[in-house]
Amino acid sequence: xxxxxxxxxxxxxxxxxxxxxxxxxxxxxxxxxxxxxxxxxxxxxxxxxxxxxxxxxxxxxxxxxxxxxxxxxxxxxxxxxxxxxxxxxxxxxxxxxxxxxxxxxxxxxxxxxxxxxxxxxxxxxxxxxxxxxxxxxxxxxxxxxxxxxxxxxxxxxxxxxxxxxxxxxxxxxxxxxxxxxxxxxxxxxxxxxxxxxxxxxxxxxxxxxxxxxxxxxxxxxxxxxxxxxxxxxxxxxxxxxxxxxxxxxxxxxxxxxxxxxxxxxxxxxxxxxxxxxxxxxxxxxxxxxxxxxxxxxxxxxxxxxxxxxxxxxxxxxxxxxxxxxxxxxxx
Amino acid sequence: xxxxxxxxxxxxxxxxxxxxxxxxxxxxxxxxxxxxxxxxxxxxxxxxxxxxxxxxxxxxxxxxxxxxxxxxxxxxxxxxxxxxxxxxxxxxxxxxxxxxxxxxxxxxxxxxxxxxxxxxxxxxxxxxxxxxxxxxxxxxxxxxxxxxxxxxxxxxxxxxxxxxxxxxxxxxxxxxxxxxxxxxxxxxxxxxxxxxxxxxxxxxxxxxxxxxxxxxxxxxxxxxxxxxxxxxxxxxxxxxxxxxxxxxxxxxxxxxxxxxxxxxxxxxxxxxxxxxxxxxxxxxxxxxxxxxxxxxxxxxxxxxxxxxxxxxxxxxxxxxxxxxxxxxxxx
Numbered sequence: 001x002x003x004x005x006x007x008x009x010x011x012x013x014x015x016x017x018x019x020x021x022x023x024x025x026x027x028x029x030x031x032x033x034x035x036x037x038x039x040x041x042x043x044x045x046x047x048x049x050x051x052x053x054x055x056x057x058x059x060x061x062x063x064x065x066x067x068x069x070x071x072x073x074x075x076x077x078x079x080x081x082x083x084x085x086x087x088x089x090x091x092x093x094x095x096x097x098x099x100x101x102x103x104x105x106x107x108x109x110x111x112x113x114x115x116x117x118x119x120x121x122x123x124x125x126x127x128x129x130x131x132x133x134x135x136x137x138x139x140x141x142x143x144x145x146x147x148x149x150x151x152x153x154x155x156x157x158x159x160x161x162x163x164x165x166x167x168x169x170x171x172x173x174x175x176x177x178x179x180x181x182x183x184x185x186x187x188x189x190x191x192x193x194x195x196x197x198x199x200x201x202x203x204x205x206x207x208x209x210x211x212x213x214x215x216x217x218x219x220x221x222x223x224x225x226x227x228x229x230x231x232x233x234x235x236x237x238x239x240x241x242x243x244x245x246x247x248x249x250x251x252x253x254x255x256x257x258x259x260x261x262x263x264x265x266x267x268x269x270x271x272x273x274x275x276x277x278x279x280x281x282x283x284x285x286x287x288x289x290x291x292x293x294x295x296x297x298x299x300x301x302x303x304x305x306x307x308x309x310x311x312x313x314x315x316x317x318x319x320x321x322x323x324x325x326x327x328x329x330x331x
Numbered sequence: 332x333x334x335x336x337x338x339x340x341x342x343x344x345x346x347x348x349x350x351x352x353x354x355x356x357x358x359x360x361x362x363x364x365x366x367x368x369x370x371x372x373x374x375x376x377x378x379x380x381x382x383x384x385x386x387x388x389x390x391x392x393x394x395x396x397x398x399x400x401x402x403x404x405x406x407x408x409x410x411x412x413x414x415x416x417x418x419x420x421x422x423x424x425x426x427x428x429x430x431x432x433x434x435x436x437x438x439x440x441x442x443x444x445x446x447x448x449x450x451x452x453x454x455x456x457x458x459x460x461x462x463x464x465x466x467x468x469x470x471x472x473x474x475x476x477x478x479x480x481x482x483x484x485x486x487x488x489x490x491x492x493x494x495x496x497x498x499x500x501x502x503x504x505x506x507x508x509x510x511x512x513x514x515x516x517x518x519x520x521x522x523x524x525x526x527x528x529x530x531x532x533x534x535x536x537x538x539x540x541x542x543x544x545x546x547x548x549x550x551x552x553x554x555x556x557x558x559x560x561x562x563x564x565x566x567x568x569x570x571x572x573x574x575x576x577x578x579x580x581x582x583x584x585x586x587x588x589x590x591x592x593x594x595x596x597x598x599x600x601x602x603x604x605x606x607x608x609x610x611x612x613x614x615x616x617x618x619x620x621x622x623x624x625x626x627x628x629x630x631x632x633x634x635x636x637x638x639x640x641x642x643x644x645x646x647x648x649x650x651x652x653x654x655x656x657x658x659x660x661x662x
Contacts, residue, residue, distance in 0.1 A: 136578065149513065149521045182477065182563040190480045190560060213568035217575035229521060232513040233561060234568050237544035241572040244548035247467065248607060252600035262596025269583035269590045276579060 001033055002317045004100050004293075005092040006310060008038035009067040009085040011104025012299045018104065019046045021306025025314075026053055028307065032314045035098050037062045037088045064088045068109035078112045086110065090117035093292040099317040100293025102284055102309055110296040111147050114287040118294060121322075123329030126151060127289030128159045128228070129296065130166055131235060134276050137219025141167055141175075144225075145285060146232035153195040156225055157203060161328045162288040163223040164205055169319050172222045178211030180226035180234070185210065192227065200225075213237075246274060284309035286316070288325055293317050332364055333648045335431050336423040337641060339369035340398040340416040342435030343630045349435065350377045352637025356645075357384055359638065363645045366429050368393045368419045395419045399440035409443045417441065421448035424623040430648040431624025433615060433640055441627040442478050445618040449625060452653075454660030457482060458620030459490045459559070460627065461497055462566060465607050468550025472498055472506075475556075476616060477563035484526040487556055488534060492659045493619040494554040495536055500650050503553045509542030511557035511565070516541065523558065531556075544568075577605060615640035617647070619656055624648050 008018045015038060022036060036050070036059050043050065043061050053059035065083030068074070072081075081087070085103070090113050092098040103110050107129075115127055128144035143163035148155065160177050167175040179197055181189045186197060188210055200207040208221050213234060216224055226234070249270070253263030263270075283305075284295035293316045297309040339349045346369060353367060367381070367390050374381065374392050384390035396414030399405070403412075412418070416434070421444050423429040434441050438460075446458055459475035474494035479486065491508050498506040510528055512520045517528060519541055531538040539552050544565060547555055557565070580601070584594030594601075614636075615626035624647045628640040 134575075136575070146513065180564070182480065182560055182567075212571075213564050214571035214574065216568070217571050229513055230561075230564060233511070233544050233564060236513075237547070237565050237568040238572050240543075240545035240548050241569050242576070243545065244465075244467070245573070245576050245604075248604045249601075252604045253597065255600050258596045259600045262593040262598075262600075265589045265593025266584065266597060267593075269586050269593075270580075273576075273579045273583045 001031060002314050003033045003035065003098050004102065004310070004313050004317060005035040005037060005062075005089045005098035006101070006313075007085045007089050007103035008036050008042060009064070010106070010110075010299075011297060011301055011306070013302060014104065015042045015046065017301065017303045018306050019049060020303035021301070022059070022310060023049060023053070024303055024307035025310035026058055029311060029314065033058050033060070034310070035060050035062050035092050037064050037085045037092075039064060062088050062092065068106050070106060072106070072109065074106070074108035074112040075116075077109060078116055086113040087117070089113065093118060093294075100295070100313050102295040102297060102313040104297035104301050104306065104309065105299040107146065107296055107299070110287065110294070114290045114294045118290045118292050121289055121291055121326050121329040123331075124158055124162075124289035124325070126155045126158065127287055128162060129231075129285050129287055130163050131231075131285045132170075132283060133216070133238070135217045135219040140216065140219065140221060141223050142226070142231055142234060143223065143288070144228040144231050145235055146228045147287070148228040150229075151192070151227040153192060153199050156192070156196040156227065157199045158289070158328060160200060160203070160205055160207075160223060160225040162325055163225060165324045165328065166286060166288060166321070167222050169316070169321055174206045175222035176206045176208045176220075177223040177225055178208055178221035180224050180230055181210035181212065183210060184212060196225075283312045289329070291322065293322060332362060333645050334364045334366065334429050335433065335641070335644050335648060336366040336368060336393075336420045336429035337432070337644075338416045338420050338434035339367050339373060340395070341437070341441075342628060342632055342637070344633060345435065346373050346377065348632065348634045349637050350380060351634035352632070353390070353641060354380060354384070355634055355638035356641035357389060360642060360645065364389050364391070365641070366391050366393050366423050368395050368416045368423075370395060370397075393419050393423065399437050401437060403437070403440065405437070405439035405443040406447075408440065409447055417444040418448070420444065424449060424625075431626070431644050433626040433628060433644040435628035435632050435637065435640065436630040438477065438627055438630070441618065441625070445621045445625045449621045449623050452620055452622055452657050452660040454662075455489055455493075455620035455656070457486045457489065458618055459493060460562075460616050460618055461494050462562075462616045463501075463614060464547070464569070466548045466550040471547065471550065471552060472554050473557070473562055473565065474554065474619070475559040475562050476566055477559045478618070479559040481560075482523070482558040484523060484530050487523070487527040487558065488530045489620070489659060491531060491534070491536055491538075491554060491556040493656055494556060496655045496659065497617060497619060497652070498553050500647070500652055505537045506553035507537045507539045507551075508554040508556060509539055509552035511555050511561055512541035512543065514541060515543060527556075614643045620660070622653065624652060
């Protein structure tokens with residue numbers, strides 16, 4: 001039986017949506033147990049919903065005293081809030097009670113909890129966040145999506161290796177790796193890009209060269225590797241453009257009776273499209289390079305996204321992902 | 332009478348669309364003359380279309396021998412192709428015959444022609460490309476959009492100043508300036524961002540702090556300042572996401588009879604939306620920090636975009652933009 005730890009207090013919509021998400025996950029799959037972390041008050045409030053699972057032994061309630069707030073400086077909060085939900089999560093995996101853990105944020109808090117609390121795998125200097133994004137060919141992994149602002153070429157190579165390993169677990173054979181750059185030709189970009197290109201070329205990865213942001217969504221590769229600064233900017237720009245297009249589309253539909261009618265007829269297809277483009281639907285992001293399975297869900301997640309994130313954690317716990325990443329650090 | 336120089340050979344759709352665009356511009360405004368640069372063969376081919384304007388003295392044909400190709404390395408081509416259309420363009424503004432010039436690309440070629448051929452203004456270490464993008468509040472300027480990959484904080488300050496000056500010419504009063512970063516709080520980002528933040532805070536600009544890519548399109552500021560690496564990535568990501576949404580939307584419309592009907596009813600509004608999001612409609616990008624008005628049009632431009640780019644050049648030539656930018660360099 002797989003056991004995971006889940007932070008009921010993480011994310012913008014906690015605890016309402018995290019509690020509901022956990023119940024949905026429990027109902028969807030019966031082969032795992034969960035250490036659910038929250039304050040005493042929250043457990044009392046949701047007692048009716050959670051108690052059947054507690055009675056059957058599928059949920060164990062673990063009390064914490066505080067939570068990382070959005071405006072907490074992560075490292076400082078890690079030092080000062082020893083009774084936080086993230087600390088409990090880390091204790092549960094470090095003690096071997098849970099095989100892996102998942103929180104819906106804060107991202108900065110999770111990053112610190114993973115790096116300082118769980119600890120880096122030997123040889124992996126910088127753990128990285130991988131985010132799965134949609135594309136014409138079924139999706140690609142952006143790594144590092146924001147964990148590391150200043151990096152060296154060796155770190156980029158590690159990111160690419162970890163990303164490639166992760167994508168294999170998602171069923172991509174020999175995943176192609178693109179280096180995020182400002183042009184396709186070799187020799188483009190700053191020194192970091194040029195030196196990373198060299199390292200990637202010499203590696204055993206399926207490296208396909210430099211890639212530009214405009215090609216990312218058309219499926220020319222499965223892993224898009226970059227430093228966390230670029231990754232963060234890419235991710236937020238993507239979010240900004242989608243939001244803007246959605247806003248303009250709503251505006252376009254409201255223009256006249258005919259456009260409203262058109263919007264109604266198109267609605268189901270448009271809703272699917274929006275869902276496809278919205279990366280909060282693409283599950284949780286793995287923090288790769290730490291000693292345990294550690295997933296970071298999107299802060300905006302509702303109950304369905306929370307459920308998917310939990311099930312993804314369960315799934316990863318049943319693989320030997322950590323052993324595979326460990327080999328990268330040791331090589 | 333304003334006189335400008337126009338490169339009939341620049342852009343993906345040259346010469347057909349550049350010639351048509353020039354004619355449209357000539358018809359739209361009668362208070363300027365154009366030095367049109369092309370090879371002898373092109374002038375012969377389009378003789379019938381151009382000759383009325385040549386006869387009336389509004390177009391002067393200037394022959395060149397070659398053109399920068401997409402795969403030319405710009406600096407090398409600048410050294411070797413002395414008879415290129417970009418060289419002629421530069422000669423025309425340097426000799427004082429034309430007050431400003433415009434080419435639809437290559438961007439790299441224009442950058443080199445502007446920086447090495449026309450020359451930097453005193454005190455401006457790095458000229459920068461400003462690109463106007465749509466937003467909820469009527470648009471913002473991204474600067475530097477790709478001219479400089481490695482920069483110093485002082486350069487970022489110059490970019491912000493030049494961008495702010497340019498936006499004033501477009502009618503924005505006291506334009507607000509945001510620093511492109513990975514978080515909104517002060518102290519975010521790498522050292523370049525942190526030091527640039529300090530310089531911008533102490534400047535006389537209307538600096539509103541750090542800005543994230545997701546807010547760019549919702550009009551929180553008029554100038555988004557960054558290094559050319561980030562600028563290029565932002566621009567191409569924007570392009571990629573718009574293209575992807577457009578592709579998915581087409582797919583959504585094709586799903587059934589009802590969605591096709593919906594698409595038809597929505598079509599006029601959607602076409603407007605796509606036009607709004609497509610930055611090739613947002614005119615040409617100024618290369619700021621060089622001694623003359625130098626605009627770089629989008630390579631994808633058709634005749635209407637070419638016309639707009641030409642008229643924009645004429646308009647800028649009638650202002651004292653260069654004097655204002657000169658003051659920045661001297662301060």
